[in-house]
Amino acid sequence: MLAYFGPPGTFTEQAARGFATPQQELVPFDTVPAALTATRRGETQSACVPVESSVEGAVPATMDALTEGEPLVAVAEAVLPVRFSVLVRHGGGPVRTVASHPHALAQVRHWLAEHLPGATVVATTSTSAAARAVLNGEFDAAVSAPVAVRHYPLEVLAADVADVRDAKTRFLLVRRPGTLPEPTGHDRTSVVCTVPDRVGVLSDLLSELALRRINLTRIESRPTKGRLGEYRFYIDMDGHVAEPRVGDALAALHRHCPQTRFLGSYPKAEPGGPVAGNEEFVAAVEWVDKVRRGQGA
Ligand SMILES: O=C(O)C(=O)Cc1ccccc1
Incomplete structure (x- = not known):
């Protein structure tokens, strides 16, 4: 399931x-x-x-x-x-309330201001929860996924609605x-670091990625909900933990920030961007191995 x-x-x-x-x-x-x-x-x-x-x-x-x-x-x-349909009840009257998930409402703000200027905007748990609520008579319109009309017998007041194209x-x-997914060469790794309160810790985390030429694809902070000013950093990077450079970087992040949680290494949905070669990292690890075994210098 x-x-x-x-x-x-x-x-x-x-x-x-x-x-x-x-x-x-x-x-x-x-x-x-x-x-x-x-x-x-x-x-x-x-x-x-x-x-x-x-x-x-x-x-x-x-x-x-x-x-x-x-x-x-x-x-x-x-x-x-993501494009939206605005759904209303069949034969419904004027639209006084319009509901949806906050992300959807934020993406149709201009459209609502132009086409339903007087309507009160209400946040619901999801776009289809809004459609369900319109069907139940709780609100007059829902900003929903186009597929929602297949689930809820509503009328499409407007289709293809989006302030931002694409x-x-x-x-x-x-x-x-x-078991982790196998590396594909076009992977992403996600971690969340709850950082200790010390000067330069974020810079240390980012430097560890930069030093290994790992491309950062997202960094986002959220409060820990503990003390004011205490934050977690969500970090997405190119690469898979099975790759020496990424494994090495995660170990370094963990050294700076023991409260690091691994959120996965998985294939990217839209491959693209720079692909870092791992050859020199593999060769370096092999060299150190040889030195340790007394077989190299
Ligand atoms: O509410 C939904 O339909 C969701 O899946 C969340 C969401 C909301 C707005 C845009 C994309 C996803």
Whole structure:
């Protein structure tokens, strides 16, 4: 079974369908933490959750839920283009309230200001939770994934709505720690470092990557929710932990920051960007091995 952030009709469900094997059952959960908890408990084999939007940045609920509780690791990612449909009840009256996931609302702000200027905007747990609520008469319109009309008998007031063209969202498939995916040469590694309070620690972490010519693809901070000013850094980098340079860098991050959690090494959904060669790292490790065995100098 594969848990996903639902209810049915979310963007996350579409991503989950891309990950699922033909016979795998998809199970919706109303929140990201609930989908992850099911996987932590072993009730589902994996969970699909949104992690990052090209317009709105990180999905805080996912970042927090991956850091707190038993570890889970990502084994795959997917990137989906994001455009919205505005859904209303058949024969519904004027639109006084419009609901959706905060990331969706943020991506249609201009459209709403122009087309539904008087409407009150309400945040819901997901885009399809908004569609479901419109069907139940709680709100007048929902900003949803285009597939949501297949799940909820609503009318499309407007299609192809997006303030930003070519917006994309990235999703992760996570599991309990186990066998890692094989390196493909186009991989990404994710970690979260809860940094100790000392001068220069962030610079130390980044230097370790730069020294090994590892490309940083994302860095994001979140408060630990403990003391004011205490932060965690989410770091995505090119490469796989099985590669000597990446393994070496993760060991260095752990030295600077013992509270480093590995969030996975997995193939990139959109391969591209610089591919770092590992040859000199492999050759260097072999050389040190020989020196240690007294067979080289
Ligand atoms: O609510 C959804 O449909 C989700 O899967 C989260 C989301 C919300 C807005 C854009 C992309 C993903």
